[in-house]
Amino acid sequence: MLYPWTAEHATAMAKSRYQEEKALPRLDGWFLAREIVCDHASEFAGLPPEQRAAEELYAILTELPLSISEFSIFAGSQSDAFARSYALINPSFRVETFSGYCDPTAVYNDIEPNDEFTPERIDRVRRFTKDSDYIRALTEVYAACENDTAEVAYFIEQVTGHIVPDFRPAMKLGLNAVIEKLDTRAAEVNEEQRINLRAMKRTLEGALLLAKRYAELAEEQIKTADETRAAQLKLMSQTLRKVPAQPAETLYEAMQCYLLMWEVMCLEQAPNPFAFSVGNADRIFEPYRAAENLSREDAAALFKHFLVFFNVGDRSWAISQNLIVGGKDVKGNDLTNETSYALMDAYLDMNLPQPILSAKLHKGTPDALYEAMGRFFFSPGVLTPSLFNDDAVFKLLSARGVTEEDLPDYGIAGCQEPLIMGKDNGNTTNSWLNLPKILELTLNGGKSLITGRQIGSVVTAEGTELLADIRNSFYKNLEVYIDKMCSAANAATRAVACLPVPFLSVFMGGAESGYDMRDTVHQGSPYNGSGCLIHGLSVMADSFVAIDKLLKERPGDADKLLPALRADFKGYEELHDFLRSAPKFGNNIPAVDNEAAEIARRVSEMVSAHTNDLGNPFRADWSTPTTHLTYGYWVGATPDGRHAREQLNYGVDPLYGDADQGMGFRILSCMRLPFASMGGGCASHLGINPAFFTAPTKEGKGLDFARRVVRPLFFNEQNKAFPPFYLYVNVTTPEILRKVLADPQKYAPSGVYIMRIHGTFVNFLDLSPEVQEDIIKRLDPKSTTIQ
Amino acid sequence: MTLAVFQKGFNYVQDGRGNRLVYHLRGCNLCCPWCSNPEGMEFSAAPGTPVSEIVDEALSCRPMFFDGGGVTFTGGECTCQFDALKEALTLLKQAGISTAIETNGTAARLPELFGLTDELIVDCKHYDPGIHLHTLGASNETVLANIAAAAAEHPDLLIRIPLIGGFNASEEDMERFAELFLRLGADRARIELLPYHEYGKDKWAKCGKKYTVHDAFISPEQREKNEDILRRHGLTVVRT
Numbered sequence A: 001m002l003y004p005w006t007a008e009h010a011t012a013m014a015k016s017r018y019q020e021e022k023a024l025p026r027l028d029g030w031f032l033a034r035e036i037v038c039d040h041a042s043e044f045a046g047l048p049p050e051q052r053a054a055e056e057l058y059a060i061l062t063e064l065p066l067s068i069s070e071f072s073i074f075a076g077s078q079s080d081a082f083a084r085s086y087a088l089i090n091p092s093f094r095v096e097t098f099s100g101y102c103d104p105t106a107v108y109n110d111i112e113p114n115d116e117f118t119p120e121r122i123d124r125v126r127r128f129t130k131d132s133d134y135i136r137a138l139t140e141v142y143a144a145c146e147n148d149t150a151e152v153a154y155f156i157e158q159v160t161g162h163i164v165p166d167f168r169p170a171m172k173l174g175l176n177a178v179i180e181k182l183d184t185r186a187a188e189v190n191e192e193q194r195i196n197l198r199a200m201k202r203t204l205e206g207a208l209l210l211a212k213r214y215a216e217l218a219e220e221q222i223k224t225a226d227e228t229r230a231a232q233l234k235l236m237s238q239t240l241r242k243v244p245a246q247p248a249e250t251l252y253e254a255m256q257c258y259l260l261m262w263e264v265m266c267l268e269q270a271p272n273p274f275a276f277s278v279g280n281a282d283r284i285f286e287p288y289r290a291a292e293n294l295s296r297e298d299a300a301a302l303f304k305h306f307l308v309f310f311n312v313g314d315r316s317w318a319i320s321q322n323l324i325v326g327g328k329d330v331k332g333n334d335l336t337n338e339t340s341y342a343l344m345d346a347y348l349d350m351n352l353p354q355p356i357l358s359a360k361l362h363k364g365t366p367d368a369l370y371e372a373m374g375r376f377f378f379s380p381g382v383l384t385p386s387l388f389n390d391d392a393v394f395k396l397l398s399a400r401g402v403t404e405e406d407l408p409d410y411g412i413a414g415c416q417e418p419l420i421m422g423k424d425n426g427n428t429t430n431s432w433l434n435l436p437k438i439l440e441l442t443l444n445g446g447k448s449l450i451t452g453r454q455i456g457s458v459v460t461a462e463g464t465e466l467l468a469d470i471r472n473s474f475y476k477n478l479e480v481y482i483d484k485m486c487s488a489a490n491a492a493t494r495a496v497a498c499l500p501v502p503f504l505s506v507f508m509g510g511a512e513s514g515y516d517m518r519d520t521v522h523q524g525s526p527y528n529g530s531g532c533l534i535h536g537l538s539v540m541a542d543s544f545v546a547i548d549k550l551l552k553e554r555p556g557d558a559d560k561l562l563p564a565l566r567a568d569f570k571g572y573e574e575l576h577d578f579l580r581s582a583p584k585f586g587n588n589i590p591a592v593d594n595e596a597a598e599i600a601r602r603v604s605e606m607v608s609a610h611t612n613d614l615g616n617p618f619r620a621d622w623s624t625p626t627t628h629l630t631y632g633y634w635v636g637a638t639p640d641g642r643h644a645r646e647q648l649n650y651g652v653d654p655l656y657g658d659a660d661q662g663m664g665f666r667i668l669s670c671m672r673l674p675f676a677s678m679g680g681g682c683a684s685h686l687g688i689n690p691a692f693f694t695a696p697t698k699e700g701k702g703l704d705f706a707r708r709v710v711r712p713l714f715f716n717e718q719n720k721a722f723p724p725f726y727l728y729v730n731v732t733t734p735e736i737l738r739k740v741l742a743d744p745q746k747y748a749p750s751g752v753y754i755m756r757i758h759g760t761f762v763n764f765l766d767l768s769p770e771v772q773e774d775i776i777k778r779l780d781p782k783s784t785t786i787q
Numbered sequence B: 001m002t003l004a005v006f007q008k009g010f011n012y013v014q015d016g017r018g019n020r021l022v023y024h025l026r027g028c029n030l031c032c033p034w035c036s037n038p039e040g041m042e043f044s045a046a047p048g049t050p051v052s053e054i055v056d057e058a059l060s061c062r063p064m065f066f067d068g069g070g071v072t073f074t075g076g077e078c079t080c081q082f083d084a085l086k087e088a089l090t091l092l093k094q095a096g097i098s099t100a101i102e103t104n105g106t107a108a109r110l111p112e113l114f115g116l117t118d119e120l121i122v123d124c125k126h127y128d129p130g131i132h133l134h135t136l137g138a139s140n141e142t143v144l145a146n147i148a149a150a151a152a153e154h155p156d157l158l159i160r161i162p163l164i165g166g167f168n169a170s171e172e173d174m175e176r177f178a179e180l181f182l183r184l185g186a187d188r189a190r191i192e193l194l195p196y197h198e199y200g201k202d203k204w205a206k207c208g209k210k211y212t213v214h215d216a217f218i219s220p221e222q223r224e225k226n227e228d229i230l231r232r233h234g235l236t237v238v239r240t
Helices: A007-022 A029-039 A049-063 A105-112 A119-130 A135-142 A168-172 A175-186 A193-221 A227-242 A251-268 A281-290 A296-309 A338-350 A369-378 A392-401 A405-411 A435-443 A463-468 A470-496 A502-511 A537-553 A557-564 A574-581 A590-608 A627-632 A665-670 A698-714 A734-740 A769-777 B051-060 B078-094 B109-118 B127-134 B141-153 B171-183 B199-204 B220-232
Strands: A155-157 A322-326 A354-362 A388-389 A410-413 A417-420 A431-435 A532-536 A618-622 A687-688 A726-731 A753-757 A760-763 B006-012 B019-025 B070-075 B098-103 B119-123 B158-164 B188-197
Touching: A007 A168, A007 A296, A007 A338, A029 A049, A029 A119, A029 A175, A029 A687, A049 A193, A049 A502, A155 A470, A168 A175, A168 A251, A168 A281, A175 A193, A175 B006, A193 A227, A193 A251, A193 A502, A227 A251, A227 B199, A251 A296, A251 A354, A251 A502, A281 B188, A296 A338, A296 A392, A322 A338, A322 A410, A322 A417, A322 B070, A338 B078, A354 A392, A354 A431, A354 A698, A354 A753, A354 A760, A369 A698, A388 A392, A388 A698, A388 A769, A392 A405, A392 A698, A405 A410, A405 B188, A431 A435, A431 A470, A431 A627, A435 A470, A435 A537, A435 A557, A463 A537, A470 A532, A470 A537, A532 A590, A532 A627, A537 A557, A537 A574, A537 B199, A557 A574, A590 A618, A627 B070, A665 A698, A665 B006, A665 B051, A698 A726, A726 A753, A734 A753, A734 A769, A753 A769, A760 B220, B019 B078, B051 B188, B070 B078, B078 B098, B098 B109, B109 B141, B141 B158, B158 B199, B188 B220
Parallel strands: A322 A354, A354 A388, A431 A532, A532 A618, A687 A726, B019 B070, B070 B098, B098 B119, B119 B158, B158 B188
Antiparallel strands: A155 A431, A388 A726, A410 A417, A753 A760, B006 B019
C-alpha cells in the first residue's frame, strides 16, 4: 500500500517521538489505572475473581485518558502501565539498600505528589491496594521467610510480566473471530471454565473499545491537522476501525494491532509488568511485509515507530522486553528473512535502550546475519544483540517436554529465559538461591558473617572435621534451604494468583483450557514451571578447591580459616594469598572446572526435584541479573579469598579477575559445565576488546567475531558435551568506558551510550555509579584476550 | 623432561595457521633491542613444567584448535630448550595435533625439528652477518644455513623479517634480503614483513633494562613498497 509518509519522514517522526517520550516529566498513567479500579471497587466486589479482573480492565480501557502524539503513526502507548521504579536505572539505587521488589505498594512512593496527585489521593489508592487478598497473602509469605531472606540465603518473588504472549491469532484472525472461538469453547466446558472464558471475552471487548476510542481521537485530531498529518491520522483511524477486530493485511495494520494488544496486556498488570517480550518478531511480521512486498527501507521505517513504543518515560522504565531475529525450524532451515534485516536496520538507526535485541543462531546461520550483527558489535555505544544457540536450546527444551512443533516458537522472556510463545508460563523469577551465603552459614554454625545473626544450619560438625567434609555438609544445608525456598516461592505464586489476568490468558493457552494462566489449581497454559535463579557457581567451586588445597598442603593452618573469614582476612594476609593462589575456575584447570560442573549438576538436580503447586518442576536458571552484586553484598568472606560484601561471579562466568589466561582457556572451562541441566537458562558475558578484530569493515569484523568467538563456543564439533547456549558481549574496554564517563558530551553527544547488562541493555549514562562500575569490572579483559 | 614457560595463550593465525595455543618458552640466546617479550629473555632456575603436563593441557584444548589450529612454541627462543621441545613436538605430532615453532633460527640442530613441525616460522633479522652479530649478539650464519635447509626440506616455511627503521627496513635492505632468499633457495617459502611496534617497551623498564630503540616505526606505505620489492624478485609475500 502507499503510506502517507516517506521512509525518511517516518524516521524523523520516530526520533522526535522518542525525544518527546524521553522528556516526559512524570508517569502517572499507572496510578490513574489503579485509581479507576479503586473507584469501581464496590461495583465489582461480589464477582468471581476472573470476572472481576475483566471488569476492572474494561473500566480502565473505558476511562483511562488517551492521547496520540503529533509524531506517532501508530496509536497506543504502554507508558500508562509503568512507574519510574526500576532500580538499576534509578540514580538512587544503592547495593546496600536494595531489597528486591517484594512490596507491591512501594510503587506508590515513586509518584511525586503535586497539586493534581495530592498525598491524600495517592494514599487512598495505596490503602485500597493494601487491603486486598493479594497483598495480605504476600505479606504473610514474606514475613514467614524473613529470617532467610533478610541476608538473602534465598529470595522469592511474585512474578508479573516475564511472558512471551502469542498475539498472532489477533492479527491473523481478528478479535471478532477469537471471541467466536471463546463462545464456542464456552459451550463445551464446565461452569468455572465458562465464567473464565466469558471474562476473557470481556477483556477482548475492552481491547475493541480501546481501538474505537483511539480511532475517535484520531478523527478528532484530523479536524485541526495540516494536510500531511491529516492523511496520516486518516490512515490511523481507518486502521483502528479495522484492527484488531478484523484480520490485519498489511505490515502497518499488523503492527497497529500488535501494539494495541500490548498496551492492554500491560495495563492489565499495571504497574510495572517487567520483561514482557515479543519473541520471534521477524517471523511474526514477515508474512504481512511480504504480502504487500514492502521494501526493507519502508518496513524499517515502520519498525522504528514500533521500537519507540517500547520506551517509557525519561529512562525507558519498561525494561527487559526481548525481541528476537533469526533462528531455524525443526528441519534446520534458516528462518532469517527480509524483516530480520529491516528490524536490525531500524534498531541500528534508532539505538534505543528498549526493546532488547536477541539473535537466534545455529550451524546454518547465514553470514549475512553475522555481517549485520557486526554493525552493532563494532559501533561504540550502540546496542548489541544477545546470542542464543538454537541447536542447543532445541535440545534443552525437548528435554523439558516441549513438543517438536513448538520448538521454533521459543522466545526469550526478559533476559535469557527460553519460554514457548503463547504457551509457557515459566514463572521465571519466582525464586533466587544464594549458594555462597549457604556455604557461609555451613562454615559458621548457621551464623551470618556479616551481621552475626543466627540464620540457621543443620550441620553440627566443626573445625577440620567440617572442612574435610565440607561438600556433604554444604549440600545437607542446601537441601533444607531449597525446601524452604520452594515452599515460600509457591506461596508467592498462590498470592499472585489472586490477581487473574483474563486478557493475557487468552494468548497464553487460556482460550483453549478455559483457565487463567495464573491459576495454581488448574493449569491454564500448556507449559508451566517455576524459575530458580542460582547464584555463585564459580565462587563455590573455587572455595571448595581452596579448602582442599589448604587441608592438603597446610593442614596445620586449617583451624585458621574460619577466624580469617570472620576477620575478612585482616591479620591473615598470608593465608589470604595462599587461598588466592589456589586454582580458579575459568583457566582450563580440570580440578576446579570439574568441581564447578559437579556443583552445577548437583544443585540443578536438587532444584528441579522440587515442584510448584501444579506439579511442575522448578527450573534451574544459572543467571544473576545484577543480583551477583546485591547478593554478594550479603555474603561474608569466602574460602576462595573473595572479600566480604564483594560481588559474586556473574551467571556461569568466573569471578572477575580470576580467569586471566585469555578467551581460549575461559571458553574451554565454560564447555565443561553441564548446560543440559540448566533447563531454566544460564547467563554468560564476555567483554571483548575491539582491537582483536582487524577486518577493515564492521561487517567483516562481524564475520571474524563469528569465526573466533561464536562458532568455537556454540558450534564446536570437537566439543562432545552439550554446548553453551547463551552469551552476551560488550565490545569495549575499561579505558573506553572511563573516557565516556569522564566526558559524556564528547563520547555520547546524543546522551545515549548503550551497554549491555545481563539480558537487557541500558543507557550506560543512566545507570547508578555502582552498576556502571560493575559493567567496567566485568569486562575482565584478561579473561578474554585472544591475541 | 620439563619446559620453562613464561606465558601461554591463544591467538589466531599470528603464530601459525588457525587458532593456536602458543607457549612462550623462557630464555633466549639473542638480545634484540626491540624484543616485545624481554621478560622471557633470561634463563630461569625455576623448575619447569613436565612435558607430559603440557601435552595433556594441549590435548584438552582440542576444541579451540579450529580453522586448522594447534600448538605453537615460541619464546624467548624455543630452541634453547631443545630436547624438551623436541619431545613435546614428538608427542603432540603423535596425538595428531598441528605443531608449529617460531624460532630465531640459530639452533644448529633445528633440522631435527623439520619432521615434527607442520609449520616452521624462522626469523631473518638481517642479511649481513656482521650487523647481525653486532646488534643481536650472534652471527646469522647458522640462521641462513637453517633457512636453506628448511627451504629444501620443510613443506611449510614462513620467513619473518621484523622491519626495524634504521636497521633493516630501507629499500636497499629489501633488495639485499631478496637476493639472499633467492640465493638460499627460499623462493617457495612465504615471507612476511612485521613492522616495528612498541608493545613490549614498558616491560623493559619492569625488567630493569633500558629500551634503546628510537624512531624505528615504519609507515604502511614503506611496508608496502618493501613487500613490492620482494615480490618483484618472485618471492611470495604474505600478511598473517
